[in-house]
Amino acid sequence: MGRHYDAVVIGGGLLGCITAWMIGRDGGQVLLVERDQINQHASGRNAGSLHFQLEYRMIERGLDAARKAAEAMPLHLEAARLWSELPALTGENIEVKQSGGLMIAEDAAQVALLEQKTEIERAWGLDISVIDRAGIDRIAPYLSPRVVAAAWCPVEGKADARTAAPAMARAALRAGAEIRTRCEVLALSRQGGCWQVDLQDRGVGMRDRVTADAVVIAAGVWTTKLGEMMGAHLPTVPLALTMSVSLRIPKLMSHLVQHAGGRLSLKQALDGNILIGGGWPARLPLGADGHPDFDAKPDLLRDSLAGNAAMAIRVLPELAGLPMLRSWVGTTTITPDQLPLVGPVPGQPGAFVATGGSAFTLGPSFAQVLAGLVAGRAPALDMSKFDAARYAKG
Ligand SMILES: Cc1cc2nc3c(=O)[nH]c(=O)nc-3n(C[C@H](O)[C@H](O)[C@H](O)COP(=O)(O)OP(=O)(O)OC[C@H]3O[C@@H](n4cnc5c(N)ncnc54)[C@H](O)[C@@H]3O)c2cc1C
Numbered sequence: 001m002g003r004h005y006d007a008v009v010i011g012g013g014l015l016g017c018i019t020a021w022m023i024g025r026d027g028g029q030v031l032l033v034e035r036d037q038i039n040q041h042a043s044g045r046n047a048g049s050l051h052f053q054l055e056y057r058m059i060e061r062g063l064d065a066a067r068k069a070a071e072a073m074p075l076h077l078e079a080a081r082l083w084s085e086l087p088a089l090t091g092e093n094i095e096v097k098q099s100g101g102l103m104i105a106e107d108a109a110q111v112a113l114l115e116q117k118t119e120i121e122r123a124w125g126l127d128i129s130v131i132d133r134a135g136i137d138r139i140a141p142y143l144s145p146r147v148v149a150a151a152w153c154p155v156e157g158k159a160d161a162r163t164a165a166p167a168m169a170r171a172a173l174r175a176g177a178e179i180r181t182r183c184e185v186l187a188l189s190r191q192g193g194c195w196q197v198d199l200q201d202r203g204v205g206m207r208d209r210v211t212a213d214a215v216v217i218a219a220g221v222w223t224t225k226l227g228e229m230m231g232a233h234l235p236t237v238p239l240a241l242t243m244s245v246s247l248r249i250p251k252l253m254s255h256l257v258q259h260a261g262g263r264l265s266l267k268q269a270l271d272g273n274i275l276i277g278g279g280w281p282a283r284l285p286l287g288a289d290g291h292p293d294f295d296a297k298p299d300l301l302r303d304s305l306a307g308n309a310a311m312a313i314r315v316l317p318e319l320a321g322l323p324m325l326r327s328w329v330g331t332t333t334i335t336p337d338q339l340p341l342v343g344p345v346p347g348q349p350g351a352f353v354a355t356g357g358s359a360f361t362l363g364p365s366f367a368q369v370l371a372g373l374v375a376g377r378a379p380a381l382d383m384s385k386f387d388a389a390r391y392a393k394g
Contacts, residue, residue, distance in 0.1 A: 002199075002208050002209055003031075003210050003211075004029075004194070004210070004211045004212065005029045005030060005178075005210060005213075006023070006028040006029045006030060006212065006213050006214065006374065007023050007028055007030045007031075007213065007214040007215065008030070008031045008032075008033060008185075008195065008197050008210060008212040008214075008215050008216070009023070009030060009031070009215075009216040009218055010033055010185050010215065010216065010217050010218060011032075011034060011218035011222070012032055012033075012034025012036075012037070012038040012039065012040075012165070012169065012179070012181060013041055013043035013165055013218065013220055014039070014043035014164055014165040014168065014359070014360055014363045015043070015218040015220075015354060015355075015363045015366055015367055016034070016216070016218035016219075017032065017038065017039075017165045017166075017168035017171075018168045018363055018364055018367035019218055019354075019366075019367040019370045019371055020032040020168075020169075020175075020177040020179070021090065021168050021171045021172035021175050022368060022370075022371035023177070023216075023371045023374050023375070024172055024175030024176045024177040025175045026371060026374075026375050028371075029176070030177045030178070031177070031178045031179075031180065031210060031212070032169075032172065033179075033180050033183045033184075033197075033199060034179070034180070034181045035182070035184035035185070035202060036181070036202075037181050037182070038165055038166055038179070038181060039162070039165035039166055039169075041221070041330065041331070042220050042330050042331060042332040042359075042360075043161065043164070043165045043220075043360060044161055044162060044165060045161065045243065045328060045329070046161045046243070046330060046332070047161070047243055047265050047267070047277035047278075048158045048159050048164075048267070048269075048275065048360065049101075049156075049158055049258075049265050049277075049358075049360075049361065050079075050080070050083055050096070050098065050101075050156055050157045050158055050360075051101060051156055051265075051358060051361055052077070052079065052080050052101075052126060052153055052155055052156050052361065053103055053117075053118075053121055053126065053128055053151055053153045053156065053258075054066055054069055054117055054120070054121060055258065055279075055358065056258060056259060056260065056262065056263055056264075056278070056279070057263075057279060057334075057338070058070075058338065059113060063116055063117075063120070066117055066120055068337070068339070069338060069339070070120045070121060070123075070124055071339060072339055072357075072362075072386070073121065073124035073126060074124070074381045074382075075340060075365040076361070076362065076365075077124075077125055077126065078364075078368065078381065079361055079363070079364050080156075082364035082365060082368065083098065083157075083159065084098055084155075086168075090167065090171035091171070092168070092170060093167070094159060094160075094164055094167045094168075095159060095160040095163060095164075096157065096158075096159045097157045097158055097159070097254070097270070098154075098155050098157035099157050099255060100139070100154045100155075100255050101152075101153045101156025101157065101256035101257070102136075102139075102140055102151065102152055102153075102255050102256070102257050102258070103117075103150060103153075103257075103258045103259065103260050104136075104143065104147045104149070104150045104257060104259055104260065104315060105147070105148055105149045105260045105261065106146050106147060106148060106259075106261060106315070107148070107261070109261075110149075110260040111130070111148060111149045114130050114149060114150070114151045115130055117151065117260075118130055118151050126153065127153065127154055127155060128151055128152065128153045129151070129152055130149055131149065131150055131151075131152045132148070132149055133145075133147070133148055133149065135150075136150055139152070139255070140255055140257075142252050142253050142316065143257070143315055143316065144315050144316065144317050146315065147315055151260070156256050157255075158256055158267045158269075159360075160269070160270070161360065164360075180199070180201075182201060182202040182203045183199050183200070183202065184199065184200050185197055185198070185229070186199065186200050186207075187229055188226070188229045188230045188351075189230075190230075190348070190350075194211050194212060194213055195211060195212045195213070195350060195351070196209055196210075196211055197209065197210050197211070212350075213350055214350040214351070214352065214373075214374045215350065215351050215352070216351075216352050216353070216354075216370050216374065217234070217351070217353040217355075218353075218355075218370070220331075220332065220333060220355060220359070221236065221238045221292075221294045221331050221332065221333050222294060223333060223341070223353060223355045224236050227345065230345065230351060231348075232345045232346060232347065232348055232388070233346075233388075233391055233392060234341065234345065234353055234355075234391070235335065236334070236335060236341070236355060236356065237333060237334050237335065238284060238292050238331055238332070239279075239281070239331065239332050239333070239334060240281060240282035240283065240284040240329055240330070241277070241279055241280065241281065241282060241329065241330060241331075241332060242277065242282050242305060242308060242328075242329055243276070243277045243327065243328055243329070243330065244276045244277070244308065244324050244327040244328075245269075245273045245275050245276070245324065245325050245327075246273055246274040246322045246323065246324055246325060247273065247322060247323050247324075248271060248272030248273050249272055249273075249274065249318070249322065250272065251268065251272065252268055252274075252318055253274075253316075254268070255267070257315070257316070258278065259278070259311065259315065262278075262311055263278040263279040263307075263308070263311070264276075264277075264278035264308070264311045264312060264315070265277045265278040265279075266278075266312055266315075266316055273325060274316075274319060274322070276308055276309065276312045276319075277308070278308065278311075280301075280304035280307055280308040281301065282298040282299060282300055282301055282304060282329035283298055283301055284298050284331060285297075292331075294331060298329040298330075298331060299329070300327055300328075300329055305327055333355050333356055333357075333359075334356055334357050335355075335356040336391070337390075338356075338357065339356070339385060339386055340354070340355075340356040340357055340362060340366065340386045341354065341388055342354040342355075342356075342369055342370070342383060342386040342387075343369070343373070343379075343386055343387040343389075344373060344387070344388070345388055346387075346388055346389045346392045347392075352370050352373045352374065353388060354366035354369070354370055369383060
């Protein structure tokens with residue numbers, strides 16, 4: 001029998017790494033296990049947008065859906081604060097830049113949507129306002145004249161998806177966490193009041209078992225599978241998404257740009273490349289059993305690349321003719337009701353889970369709740385709407 005830990009965190013994406021750091025900082029003995037390498041999956045392949053206003057996917061189905069999505073706003077506000085503090089708290093050079101975000105509108109219907117959306121967001125305490133074209137000319141003159149208004153949120157911004165999780169893994173190590181990579185959790189069971197976690201080294205194939213008072217599932221698209229290992233229903237919906245990045249250009253834009261009428265996110269990385277994303281789909285391969293195969297690479301779709309590029313060029317004319325450096329895909333999860341899934345695993349004492357939606361942006365708030373639950377602290381926020389128990393009735 002292997003070592004006993006206060007907590008085993010499953011998953012070395014951003015969420016698992018921040019959670020392990022927070023548990024270690026609380027004085028907990030924590031093991032983080034990752035079946036691949038740190039940051040190989042969604043956390044290392046995303047757009048790095050820190051979007052605290054409601055995203056397009058939350059408003060495209062109307063205001064009732066937007067009001068529902070806004071119930072997660074306390075987690076957005078907490079994440080905005082935590083991201084700004086992470087570099088100082090960890091001593092890591094995490095490239096966080098919260099220089100503001102714009103959700104842009106090109107016609108009257110989109111402007112009306114922005115007005116209604118920002119009213120909902122302000123009611124939850126988000127600092128956001130609608131600015132007209134004169135306002136856009138003052139802060140974002142790089143946007144096409146087609147853009148007539150925007151929702152301006154000063155705390156939005158970006159972080160570098162390639163470096164954030166590794167930085168948090170280093171911080172976790174310094175806080176006393178143990179990290180095992182190429183190490184897969186094969187089974188989870190409860191015995192004698194604690195968790196038995198069966199592990200396999202994917203390099204040499206050796207098996208091991210450790211025990212823990214708590215287990216944290218921070219496993220992204222594998223969350224449902226990990227839930228099944230303990231007999232719990234943790235439903236997730238996988239989404240394969242497309243990203244592109246341009247060659248470097250001189251500094252043009254310092255904001256995160258999203259669109260009120262379609263899937264688009266634009267930002268310029270610190271080294272000058274323009275990142276283009278916003279949720280255009282890729283094709284998720286199916287395995288022999290007919291279920292998505294998360295170990296296979298999703299296929300880029302020509303229509304997604306073309307659609308994403310056309311929309312980007314329309315609102316940022318500077319992009320026309322600019323060569324793309326590369327395009328790639330990643331797979332992420334949302335939940336069936338699009339609200340985050342964060343909290344205790346129903347019927348499984350000492351087991352906690354978080355996933356769903358923009359878990360890069362919200363990773364720090366999810367981790368704060370998870371680390372608190374591991375330490376026996378009740379969350380400061382009302383988390384009842386995000387509890388997995390909402391799915392327990394099937
Ligand atoms: C293309 C794209 C763009 C996106 N853009 C944004 C954005 O701009 N902003 C934003 O907020 N969000 C964005 N997202 C979503 C965001 O990337 C994810 O919500 C977030 O990264 C999830 O982090 P995670 O740590 O929970 O999961 P992951 O990063 O997927 O990490 C989970 C880890 O668990 C490991 N694991 C699974 N099963 C086991 C097991 N049995 N044993 C051991 N380890 C296991 C996996 O190997 C994996 O490394 C985007 C996603 C994609 C794909």
